Amino acid sequence: MWPEQVHRELAAAGVRIVGYVPDAGHKRLIELCRADRKMRAVVLTTEEDGIGLAAGAWLGGMKSVLLMQSSGVGNLVNVLGMVQVCRFPLVMIVTMRGEQGEFNPWQVPMGRATPQVLEAMGVSVRRASDAKEVAPLVAEAFRREQAVAVLVSQGVIGIKSFQEQTEQ
Amino acid sequence: MKPTLHRRDVVGFLLRDRKKLLVVAGLGSTAWDITAAGDSPLSFPTWGAMGQAAMLGLGLAVAQPRRRVLVVTGDGEMLMGLGALATIGVQRPANLTVVVIDNERYGETGMQATHTAHRVDLAAVARACGFERARVFSRARELKTLRAMVYGKAGPNLAQVKVVAEKPPLVLPPHDGVVLKERFRAALLADVLAEKL
Numbered sequence: 001m002w003p004e005q006v007h008r009e010l011a012a013a014g015v016r017i018v019g020y021v022p023d024a025g026h027k028r029l030i031e032l033c034r035a036d037r038k039m040r041a042v043v044l045t046t047e048e049d050g051i052g053l054a055a056g057a058w059l060g061g062m063k064s065v066l067l068m069q070s071s072g073v074g075n076l077v078n079v080l081g082m083v084q085v086c087r088f089p090l091v092m093i094v095t096m097r098g099e100q101g102e103f104n105p106w107q108v109p110m111g112r113a114t115p116q117v118l119e120a121m122g123v124s125v126r127r128a129s130d131a132k133e134v135a136p137l138v139a140e141a142f143r144r145e146q147a148v149a150v151l152v153s154q155g156v157i158g159i160k161s162f163q164e165q166t167e168q
Numbered sequence: 169m170k171p172t173l174h175r176r177d178v179v180g181f182l183l184r185d186r187k188k189l190l191v192v193a194g195l196g197s198t199a200w201d202i203t204a205a206g207d208s209p210l211s212f213p214t215w216g217a218m219g220q221a222a223m224l225g226l227g228l229a230v231a232q233p234r235r236r237v238l239v240v241t242g243d244g245e246m247l248m249g250l251g252a253l254a255t256i257g258v259q260r261p262a263n264l265t266v267v268v269i270d271n272e273r274y275g276e277t278g279m280q281a282t283h284t285a286h287r288v289d290l291a292a293v294a295r296a297c298g299f300e301r302a303r304v305f306s307r308a309r310e311l312k313t314l315r316a317m318v319y320g321k322a323g324p325n326l327a328q329v330k331v332v333a334e335k336p337p338l339v340l341p342p343h344d345g346v347v348l349k350e351r352f353r354a355a356l357l358a359d360v361l362a363e364k365l
Contacts, residue, residue, distance in 0.1 A: 017230060040230060042259060045251030052220030052252070056192070056227020059212060059349065061357050064227070082217035086345030 002128075002156065003028035005135035006093065007036070010065055013142040017042060017057050017064035019050035025095030025157035026067045047072035051079040055088045063142075066092045070114040070151070071107060080121035083147050090123070090147040093138060099154035114151065123147040131156050171306060171330045175269050178329055179240060180205045181311050182267065182318055187236075189319070190228055190356065194221035194241030196276040197335075198269055202240055204339040209355035212348055213341040219249030222256060222266050229261035232356070236263050238318050243270040243284045243328075250293060256324050257297030265318045265325040266294075271333040279333060294326035302326040 006029055010018070018033040019042045020026065034041045044050050050066040057064045073094060083090050097104070098111020115125045124146060128134040134152055141148035175197065183191070183205040191211040193199040198221075199213035214221060225239035246253075246268050256264065272285035284290060294302035300323050305314050317325050342348055 017227070042226075042230075042255065045254055048219070049223045049249065049252055049255060052217065052223025052249075053227040055217075055220075056224035056229075057231045058227075059224070059352050059356070060190075060228045060231025061353065061360070062227075062231035079217045079220055082214065082220065082345065085216070086349045088349065 001028065002131040002134040002152075003032060006138050007032040009135050009139045009142070011036065011038065013139070014063050015065050016040060016062050017053065018067065019044055019053045019064060020067035021045075021047050021050075021069075021072050023067070023069035023095050025069065025152065025154075026093070029067065029093075047075040048079045051076060051083060051090070054090055055082060055086070058088055066090070068092065069095045070097050071110045073114045073117055073149070074110045077117060077121060080123060080147070084122040088147070089145040091138065091141045092123075092149040093134075093152065094149050095152045095157055096154045101154060101158065111154075118149050123149050125149050125151060127151045127153065128156060129153045169306065171271075171332050173306065173308060173329060173331045174334065174336075175201055175271065175331045176204055176336050178269065178311065178314075178331060182238070182240075182315055187319070188359070190232065190235050190237045192221055192224045192228065192237070192239045194218070194239070194245035196242060196245070197271075198240045198242050198245070199341055200336075200339050201269065203341040204336070207341055209351040211341070212352050215343050215345075218245055219252070221245055222249055222252040225264055225266060226252070226256050226259060226261060229264040230259065232360070233261070233263055236319055237261070237265070239264070239266045241266065241268055242275065243268055243272060243290065244274045244282045246290055247283055247288070253294050253297045253299070253326070257294070257299055260298070260300070261324055262300075262322045264323045265321075265327065267314070267318065267327045267329060269331055270328050271331050273333045275335065279335075284328075289328075291326060291328040299324045299326050302328075304328045304330060306330040
């Protein structure tokens, strides 16, 4: 399972802070991080607060990761300017909405714009179209020490309806 | 009640003999205030990312639990990131104090009124979010209590300091983001390493 593999990579990279706004696609990874005594899970009220959290942690010598869904990328735009101008390292794992099997048309515009929005603000975008690609891309993102977003395709997560989501 | 405190006096008093205090400042006037008090590698003044000063303080406080962390920001900057107060209330970093220098104005854009001019009470918001201490300061005689909060009281703490709406002379910090980040890490991490040896 990709969440277990990603959790192992986060631990190997020395991640101590996990900032997130919950997403169904991140459910398992969030549980693994919360259960890990070496990691501090920080629930955010909006994704942009994760940028301040990650930057502050880096100033203090601590590594972090941010988890969000694609709609949250829209909330990051202005504050990513700080990441770019200060060259803060930043790893974000973004579960995609508005793609294969999406049941909510309101998710489509931000899902479609997600890669361009990130690239416009200087964040490198890596795409995992298959479950086995996620963990290696996360590991590589930490080695880069730059701003990187790993996008996890909706096909990997495979939520197709409200019904299926409530049954999780 | 008309404010009588002057922002530079308040910030100068808090940062005098600052010991090992780590300082983050919100963009605009509070960044100029901490610089007027004396620039330091252990200060991180922001020039953008409005609304993120308190979250920068939270990340730093979590990463360095043995150091006192002070966020100095304005009322407009704090109002843009009110959710951060809820997150700090949940995380409860004991070493973090947020000081809001409240002139009830957007100082960099023409001194337009903020919500605090219309009775929005940021200290009450912080208390409702679970801060350990949160109150309004408006008198010179209270500044010793404020300083004790910053340097010693278990937090998270928030002080909303009512100040005169004025525009003191600009005192600008370095604006190269990489310089600000690297000098902070170099000074802090060398210091932390020295303490371990």
